Amino acid sequence: MTESTSPGNDTLARIAAVIESRKPSHGGDPATSYVAKLFDKGLDSILKKIGEEATETVMAAKDGDAQKVVYEVADLWFHSIIALSHFGLKPEQVLAELARREGLSGLQEFAQRGKAQEDEPND
């Protein structure tokens, strides 16, 4: 797969657009759409799915099952995009935040926040 055909930011933007179209305000139908059903159930149900998918990601990793890690992270990202949409946010905003952090070491950033050395995020 070449770089130009690799799934990337466009994929996230397209999925986010479909998710947006499933909102009740856009005519999403819980009878025919998983996303519309989740929006219909509300934020707690969306957050519960994120918790489940995060746990399943950890379990797949602990099992050493690399392909399952891919499936579970895809589930986690998908449900996280639904949560972003609930708050009127888009994946682009998360990607922009990651881009902003590029080149800034996590330890450097931690020090800039004035954290004491004994609080280092190493566990």
Ligand SMILES: N=c1c2ncn([C@@H]3O[C@H](COP(=O)(O)OP(=O)(O)OP(=O)(O)O)[C@@H](O)[C@H]3O)c2ncn1[C@@H]1O[C@H](COP(=O)(O)O)[C@@H](O)[C@H]1O
């Ligand atoms: N990417 C996804 C996607 N990923 C996961 N899922 C669904 O999310 C649910 C995840 O639930 P679970 O992980 O609990 O899976 P499970 O099979 O129920 O249980 P486990 O065996 O994993 O424990 C399943 O019903 C999946 O089918 C998704 N449903 C939809 N999409 C995208 O969203 C679009 C809109 O979907 P609809 O709103 O349903 O039209 C689709 O065209 C896709 O692009």
